[in-house]
Amino acid sequence: MVLAEHKGNLLGLNLEELEKFAVSSGQPKFRGRQLYHGIYARRVRDLAGLTDLAHEFRDFVAAGYGIFYPQAERHFCSLDGSIRYLFRLADGNLVETVYMPEEDRITLCLSSQVGCAVDCKFCFTALLGSKRNLTAGEIIGQVLAVAAGQNVPRGARLNLVFMGMGEPMLNLPQVLKAVEILADPKGVGVTLRRITVSTVGILPRIKQMSLAPVRPKLAISLNASNDEQRTALMPINQKYPLADLIRVCRAYPLRQWEHLMFEYVMLEGFNDADDDARRVADLLQDLRAKVNLIPYNSGPGLPYRAPRFDRVLEFQKILMDRNIPTFIRISRGRDISAACGQLSLAESGQAVANIG
Ligand code: SF4
Structure with missing residues (x-):
């Protein structure tokens, strides 16, 4: 070969x-x-x-x-049906992609960079440091390689989320080029409404994405209710503080069918109090927004833990009472280090590392 x-x-x-x-x-x-x-x-x-x-x-x-797809070096199967793929790229670097089948749809969590430079404190990808951006071909290759491996036919109900390794906004040209080909009915043919790019909030790039002719949905990794808390967790908040982030979100040109999605990783005793929920509700009050609450996927090496489930429910209730649609997302693939924030090129099915 x-x-x-x-x-x-x-x-x-x-x-x-x-x-x-x-x-x-x-x-x-x-x-x-x-x-x-x-x-x-x-x-x-x-x-x-x-x-x-x-x-x-x-x-x-x-x-x-x-026509070269990334090579599936190894894959790890979860008891819940998820599969974490370790792909080797042509230059020898490794990235991860997670396949998550559900009854009526399949979600693929895609990587956009090798490692990540953003340094979120709850995230193990951050510990890998930043190596390089993926090309559009390497992004599309993750989709086509998994689809080939899992016999996912063209026309299957497929969700693509850029929530794997890397900050997609720091590789926006290649991410958008990949999205154009993925969402093109004459290309890969994934429905554009089913493609989501998640960001910590790189504000100039959010504005840039709002102008893209083929624009995926936008998710914001919020994870805190005030600046002090968010900066401790996500140092990028010093550069793009919450007030600026929310201002850019308010100006974001949502399409009629669209909501902004805010991801909130819940860390016990850190950002899970009732007061946090009230502050989050204040922040998002006038936005067409939905919130995903993600109990943290704990593991050795980082100090955070998930709150008790009744705490998560209480938090959700406070937001719902303020008319903010709020969902609880239990991560898939915890047993194979494939859950939210766990992507760290772990070479086994054990949760040896954890991110958010
Ligand atoms: S959470 Fe995302 S942006 Fe933050 S360090 Fe991890 S991969 Fe990078």
Whole structure:
């Protein structure tokens, strides 16, 4: 087998780039469209399968290029049906993707960077440091590789959430390029309303994303009810404090069907008091917002623990009484280190590390 690094990878090229590629190879433009259809809609991995291409062009492409997905180095199966994939990229780096099947849909949690520079104190990905951004091809490759491994057909009810390793807003051009191809009905064909990008609140990038022609949904990782608390947990809050974050959220151009989603990782004795819930309600009062409460996934190495469940219910009630739709999300895949914040390239099914 020819290694990916010896050939160019067509995965991640958009329609325009593939059309240019065809023309620069002496072919009519529509050959690029055929490549695009084959790679993303038909999910062909072997160029020999692109039988609609002229024979000579197919041989020419195959001599220098291929369609290379990330290599699934290992995968870990949870008792709840989730699977955590450890993918090796062409340069040897590793990233993780989590497959979470439910009765009526499948959710994939995608990584956008190798490691992360943001340094949230409850997160083990942060301990890996920041290595590099993923390319659009490496992001799309996570989706196609898992879909191939799990026999997820085109047209399946698929949710994509950028909540894996990395801060997607710090890799926004490649994330948006990937989303365009993923959400294109002539591309991978995932419904745009089912794609969510989650951020700690990199404000200039939120504004930038609001202008994107193909725009995924926005989730904000809130996790605190005041600046002091949030800065202790998420140092990025010093640069983008809560008042500024909420101001940008108020100005965010929501589509008619859309809500802002606020994620709130609940840490016992830290951010789970009734007063916290009241302050969160005050912050979100005039926003078209929903809240996900995520009891922390504890493990060795970090000092936080999940609150008792009745505390989570009390917190939820205070928000609901203020008319803020609030859901409790119990993370999937805890036993395989795949739950929210646990992605740390752990080489076993044990929760050796934990993030939020
Ligand atoms: S929670 Fe997200 S943004 Fe924060 S350090 Fe972890 S991966 Fe990075």
